[in-house]
Structure formats: C-alpha cells, structure tokens
Amino acid sequence: MDRNKDLGPDRGAGAVALLADHVPALGHRIGGPLAGQAARLWFDILVTSVPLPGIPLRLGGHPVTEVYPFAPLARGQSLAIAISTYRGRVHYGLVADAKAVPDLDVLAKAVSEEVQSLITACGP
Structure with missing residues (x-):
C-alpha cells in the first residue's frame, strides 16, 4: 500500500480512472463488464x-x-x-x-x- 501511495494517483490502479476519458464508448461497453468481473482479482x-x-x-x-x-x-x-x-x-x-x-x-x-x-x- 505504501508503494502504491508513493506512486501517486497517476500510476497503478489509480490511473484507470484517468484513462476512462481516452476510451471510446464501445470500449466502455465491452470493457466495463470485464473490469467488473476482474475486480475480485484486484481486491x-x-x-x-x-x-x-x-x-x-x-x-x-x-x-x-x-x-x-x-x-x-x-x-x-x-x-x-x-x-x-x-x-x-x-x-x-x-x-x-x-x-x-x-x-x-x-x-x-x-x-x-x-x-x-x-x-x-x-x-x-
């Protein structure tokens, strides 16, 4: 956790939200459910x-x-x-x-x- 905090919000898992503005709508439609299912692997x-x-x-x-x-x-x-x-x-x-x-x-x-x-x- 300390390592992730030191990297700041632009790196690691925090960067996912920053990338959302650069993904087209189709990417959200396909990637959203996949990310939701993969969430259990992240936490x-x-x-x-x-x-x-x-x-x-x-x-x-x-x-x-x-x-x-x-x-x-x-x-x-x-x-x-x-x-x-x-x-x-x-x-x-x-x-x-x-x-x-x-x-x-x-x-x-x-x-x-x-x-x-x-x-x-x-x-x-």
Whole structure:
C-alpha cells in the first residue's frame, strides 16, 4: 500500500480512472463488464462508511438507538466491513466468507479492543 501511495494517483490502479476519458464508448461497453468481473482479482475486502443523520431517527414510532451496518459480499470477496456514525457513536458490522475468514470473531474482538484503546488514549 505504501508503494502504491508513493506512486501517486497517476500510476497503478489509480490511473484507470484517468484513462476512462481516452476510451471510446464501445470500449466502455465491452470493457466495463470485464473490469467488473476482474475486480475480485484486484481486491477481496470491502470497507465502506455511511454517515447517518445526527437527528434522532424513529422506526415504527420507536426511537432508533443502535444501528447495525451491513455490506454484502460480492462474488470473490472475503470480508466486508461497514461503518456508520449515528448520534455521536460509531457502529460497525463485519461480514465474511466463512472459508476465507474462519476466525471473524477474532477480528471483531480486535476491532473492539482497538476502539477501546483509542477512546482511552483520547481521554474524556
């Protein structure tokens, strides 16, 4: 990752978006689906963040106090991490392919422990 960052956005995977302006429409029509299918070869982890409104939400007349974000796994992906912020709290959800990530509970515990470490480090 450090090597890719050092190369900058004009090199490596980041250059794909820059090339899009130079490809004719037919190239997009043919190449788009191929690139979508090949995406699983480029990455197998998804991390997404969806901030929710800071105002209190209600569902069926009841206040929403917790959220459980969910990001579905695409074909070929091993792990999806979804993060949502709601009313000053951060909520996260983990979804994994059981064969690729048989110890998801270990990751969940590690994330919880690290979040607690950050809270402690930041103080009141």
